[in-house]
Amino acid sequence: MSPILALIKKEFLIDYKDRQVWMSVFLYVLATDYVVYQSFHQVKDAEVWNALLWVIILFAAFNVISRSYDQERGDREIYLYTLASPQQVIIAKMLYQSLFMVLVTSFSFLVYSFFLPFPAAAGMDTGLYLIGLLGGAVGLSTTLGLVSAISWKTKGGPGMVAILGLPIIIPMILAIIRYTEGVVNGMAWVLLQSYALVLLVLIGIGAGLGYILFPYIWKE
Amino acid sequence: MERLIRQSWWKILGMILLGSALLIALQTPLSPGILSVEDVSVQDSTLEFSIIGYNSHFQSAENLQVWIQDKTHQYCAESVLTLDDSHIVVKMALPSPLPSNLFSVLINDDTDGTLASVDGIFIKGEVQEEAALGKCHQPITVTEHDSFSIPYRTILYESIRNLNFHVPMWFAMIFLTFFSFITAIIYLVHGKAKFDDMTVAAIHVAVLFAVCGLCTGAFWARFTWGAFWTDDPQLNGAAISTLIYLAYFMLRRSVQDADKKARLSAVYAIFAFVMFYVFVKVIPSMADFSLHPDTTDNPSFKDYDIEGKLKMVFRAATAGWIMLSFWIFSLKYRMLSIERKRIDNE
Numbered sequence: 001m002s003p004i005l006a007l008i009k010k011e012f013l014i015d016y017k018d019r020q021v022w023m024s025v026f027l028y029v030l031a032t033d034y035v036v037y038q039s040f041h042q043v044k045d046a047e048v049w050n051a052l053l054w055v056i057i058l059f060a061a062f063n064v065i066s067r068s069y070d071q072e073r074g075d076r077e078i079y080l081y082t083l084a085s086p087q088q089v090i091i092a093k094m095l096y097q098s099l100f101m102v103l104v105t106s107f108s109f110l111v112y113s114f115f116l117p118f119p120a121a122a123g124m125d126t127g128l129y130l131i132g133l134l135g136g137a138v139g140l141s142t143t144l145g146l147v148s149a150i151s152w153k154t155k156g157g158p159g160m161v162a163i164l165g166l167p168i169i170i171p172m173i174l175a176i177i178r179y180t181e182g183v184v185n186g187m188a189w190v191l192l193q194s195y196a197l198v199l200l201v202l203i204g205i206g207a208g209l210g211y212i213l214f215p216y217i218w219k220e
Numbered sequence: 221m222e223r224l225i226r227q228s229w230w231k232i233l234g235m236i237l238l239g240s241a242l243l244i245a246l247q248t249p250l251s252p253g254i255l256s257v258e259d260v261s262v263q264d265s266t267l268e269f270s271i272i273g274y275n276s277h278f279q280s281a282e283n284l285q286v287w288i289q290d291k292t293h294q295y296c297a298e299s300v301l302t303l304d305d306s307h308i309v310v311k312m313a314l315p316s317p318l319p320s321n322l323f324s325v326l327i328n329d330d331t332d333g334t335l336a337s338v339d340g341i342f343i344k345g346e347v348q349e350e351a352a353l354g355k356c357h358q359p360i361t362v363t364e365h366d367s368f369s370i371p372y373r374t375i376l377y378e379s380i381r382n383l384n385f386h387v388p389m390w391f392a393m394i395f396l397t398f399f400s401f402i403t404a405i406i407y408l409v410h411g412k413a414k415f416d417d418m419t420v421a422a423i424h425v426a427v428l429f430a431v432c433g434l435c436t437g438a439f440w441a442r443f444t445w446g447a448f449w450t451d452d453p454q455l456n457g458a459a460i461s462t463l464i465y466l467a468y469f470m471l472r473r474s475v476q477d478a479d480k481k482a483r484l485s486a487v488y489a490i491f492a493f494v495m496f497y498v499f500v501k502v503i504p505s506m507a508d509f510s511l512h513p514d515t516t517d518n519p520s521f522k523d524y525d526i527e528g529k530l531k532m533v534f535r536a537a538t539a540g541w542i543m544l545s546f547w548i549f550s551l552k553y554r555m556l557s558i559e560r561k562r563i564d565n566e
Contacts, residue, residue, distance in 0.1 A: 146491055150484050156474045163470050167463035168492060170456075171499035205494055213487045216408050 003084040007092030008099075014071050015100075021067050028063050029108045032056050037115035046119045046184045054136065054177050057108050058169070061140040064104055066161035068097055068145075069152035081219060090145065090214040094207060097141035105137040123186030132183055135199050136176040143172050143206035146213060153217055172206075175199045225550040234543025241537035245370070245384040245530075252276040253372030254337040255306075257325050262343065267314045269341060271325065273306040273332075274372065281329035286310050287360060288323040288341060295323075295354035317348035333363045370530060375444050382440045384534060388541035389433040390458070395542050396426035396549060397461070401493040404486040414557060416482035419489055420472070421552035423465050425545055430462045457500035464492040 015021050036052060043049040072080055080089065144165050151160035179195035224230070252275045260269040271286070278284060279302050286297040286308070293315070301309040308327075325340040370380060400422035407415035437458070438448040449455065471488055475481040 143495075146487070150471070150488055153480065153484055154471065154474045160471075160474060164467050164488065167460050167467055168495050170460050171495060174456075201498060202495070205498060209491050209494060213408075213490060217484055217487050 003088045004092045004095070007084060007088060008096045011071075011092065011096040021064075021070070025060060025063050025104055026107060029056065029060050029104065030111060032059070033108065033111045033115050036112070040116065043116050044119050047181050049116065049119055050180050050184050051177055053109065053112050054173060054180070056112065057105055057136065058140065058173055060104050060108055061101060061137075061144060062158075062162055062165065064100055065097055065141060065144040065148045065165075066151070066158035068093055068148050072152065086215040086218045087211055089218065090149065090210050093149075094142050094145045094210060097145060098138045101137040101141040102134060105133050109133060124184055125186075125189075128183045128189065128192065129180060131196075132176065132180040135196070135203070136180075139172050139176065139199055139203045139206070140169065142203050142210065143169055145206065146210040149210075149214055149217060172199075172202050175202060225553065230543055231547050234540050234547065236540075237536045238540025238544055241384060241533050241540055244533050245381050245537065248368065248370050250275055250378060250380075251367075251369035251372045252332040252335055253374075254325065254327065254335050254340065257337050257340040260341055260343070262314055262345075265314045265316060266311060267343065268309070268311050269325075270307060270309045271327065271337075273308075273327075273335065274377075276306050276327075276335065277329070277331040278302050278308050278327075279305045281331035283361075284308075284327065284329045285358070285360065286312075286325070286327050287354075287356065288312075288325050290320045290323050293319045293354050294356065294360060296356035296358075296360070314343070315354060318343060318345045319349060320347055321345070328361055328363060330363075379440055379443050382436060383530075384537040386433060386436040386440055387534075388538040389429050389436060391538050392541045392545035393426050393429040393433055393461075396422045396429065396545055397465070397493055397496075399549075400426065400489055404489040404493075407482065407486045408490075413478075413482065413560060416486065417556040417560065418553055419486060421549050421556055423468055423489065424552050425549045427462065427465050427469075428548070429545055430458065430465070434458060434462065454500070457496070460499060461496045464496055468492065 033056065036056065040052075043052065084092075144161070147165040147168060148161050151157075151164055154160055175195055175198045179192060179199060182192045182195060252273060254276075255272045255274045258270050258272060260267075262268075284300055284302070286300050288295050288297075295312060295315050297310045297312040299311045301311075303309065321343055322339045323341045323343065325337045326334060327336075328334045373380060400419045403415045403418040403422065406412075407419060437455075441450060442448050468485060468488060472481055472485050475484060
C-alpha cells in the first residue's frame with residue numbers, strides 16, 4: 001500500500017477511534033442550521049438561501065480543518081517524520097480533509113434544506129449545483145490545508161487558523177457563492193464556466209503551493 | 221542590494237520626480253468647462269437659459285459662439301449676454317418642430333476652445349424626428365483648448381488631481397508586496413536572516429501605503445461616487461490584501477523562536493501573495509461591473525485624455541512614489557538589521 005493511502009487510513013482510524021472531531025462538527029452543523037431556522041423561519045429568496053448555506057459550510061470548514069493536525073503533537077509529531085515524506089503527508093491530509101469536507105457539506109446541505117426548504121427557482125440544474133457543492137468542499141479544504149499546517153506549528157490553537165485563513169479564503173468563498181448563485185438563477189453552463197475556472201485555479205494553486213511549501217515548515 | 225540601499229542617487233532622483241510631478245499636478249489649473257446649464261425657460265417660441273462655466277473666459281474671450289445640438293441637428297444662439305467670465309445668458313429661437321428632447325450645449329471662443337455639456341439641456345415638447353436642420357448665421361467652429369492644463373471632467377472636477385496620489389500609492393504597495401514575495405522565496409531557499417528582515421520591512425511599508433491608498437481612495441469615492449466604501453471588486457481586493465498582511469504580523473507575534481517565526485511567516489507571505497494576486501487579477505475581470513476605470517466597460521482614463529498631456533506627469537509621480545516607498549523600506553530594513561546585530565552581540 002502506498003504511503004499516501006496508509007496515511008489516509010491512519011487519519012481515518014484515529015478519527016474513528018476518537019469520534020470527538022466528527023461529533024463536534026456534525027453537532028455544530030445541526031445547531032447552526034437550527035439557529036438559522038429559528039431566526040429566519042423561511043427564506044423566500046433563493047440567493048439569500050444559497051449564501052446562508054455557504055456561510056454555514058465556511059465555518060464548518062474552519063471547525064474541521066483547524067483540528068486536522070490535533071493528533072500530531074508531541075511524540076506523534078516526531079514519529080510522523082520517520083513515516084513519510086512531507087509531500088506525502090500534505091497530500092494525504094488534503095485528500096482526507098477533502099473527503100471529510102464533502103461529507104460535512106452534504107450533511108449541511110441536507111439538514112439545511114430539511115429545516116428551510118429550497119425556495120423554488122425556475123430552471124435550476126441540480127447536477128451543476130451538486131458539482132458546486134463538491135468543488136466548494138474540495139476548495140475549502142485545499143486552500144485551508146497549508147494555513148492549518150502553519151497554525152499547527154505556531155501552536156496557536158484554532159483561533160490562529162481563523163486569523164490566517166479568513167482573509168485568504170474570501171476569494172474562494174466568493175467564487176463558490178457566485179457560481180452556485182448562477183446555478184440557482186438558472187444560468188447556462190457557458191456563463192458559469194468562468195466561475196468554475198476560477199474555482200479550479202484556486203484549488204490548483206492551494207494544493208500546488210501546499211505541496212511546494214509544506215516541506216519548509218513541517219520540521220522544527 | 222546592500223550597496224543600492226546605501227546609495228543616494230535614486231533617493232534624490234525619486235524626490236525630484238515626485239516633487240515636480242506633484243507640484244505640476246497641484247498647481248496646473250483645470251481646463252475650462254461648463255459646470256451647469258440652468259434656468260431653462262420656454263416662452264412663446266423663445267428658449268432662454270444660462271450657462272455657468274468653470275475656469276472659463278466668457279467676458280475676455282473673443283468670437284463667443286453658443287449652440288445646441290443633438291446627433292444631426294444644430295441650432296445657434298441668437299443673443300448671448302455675458303455677465304462675467306463664468307456666466308452667460310443665452311436666448312434663441314425654440315427649434316420647431318423638436319428633433320429630440322435632449323440637447324448638448326456647446327460654446328466656442330478663441331481663448332477656451334470648444335466647451336461642451338453633453339446632454340446638458342432638456343426641452344419639453346413633442347418630438348418629430350424629421351425636423352428641419354437648424355440655421356446659423358456664421359459657420360460653427362470647433363477648436364481645441366491648447367494651453368497646458370488638467371482635463372476638466374464632470375463628476376471628477378478638481379479631484380482628478382488625486383490620480384497622482386491614489387493610483388501610484390497602490391502601485392507602490394503592489395511593488396512592495398511583490399518584492400516581499402521574492403525575498404520570502406530567497407529566504408526559504410538560502411535561509412539568510414537578512415532576507416527575512418527585508419520581507420518584514422517591505423510588508424511594513426506596504427501596509428502603510430495600503431492605508432494611504434485606502435484613505436485617498438475613500439475620500440475620492442465620497443466625492444465622486446457618493447460613499448466612502450462601495451461594493452467594488454477592487455475595493456474587495458484592497459480590503460483582503462490589507463487583512464492578509466495584518467494577519468502576517470499576528471502570525472509573527474505568535475511565534476517565539478526566531479528561525480521558526482521567519483520560516484512560517486515566509487511561507488504565509490508567499491501563499492498569501494499568490495492568492496491575493498490571483499484574486500485581484502481574475503475576480504475584477506469576472507465581476508459584472510466595477511466603478512473603477514479600465515476593468516469592465518467603464519470609460520477609462522484613456523478617454524479622459526490622460527494619454528496626452530498628463531501621461532508624463534502621472535508616470536513621474538508613479539516612479540517617484542515607488543522610489544519613496546523603497547526609501548522608507550530601506551530605512552526600516554536598516555533599523556531591523558541594526559536591531560539584529562545588537563541582539564547577536566549580547
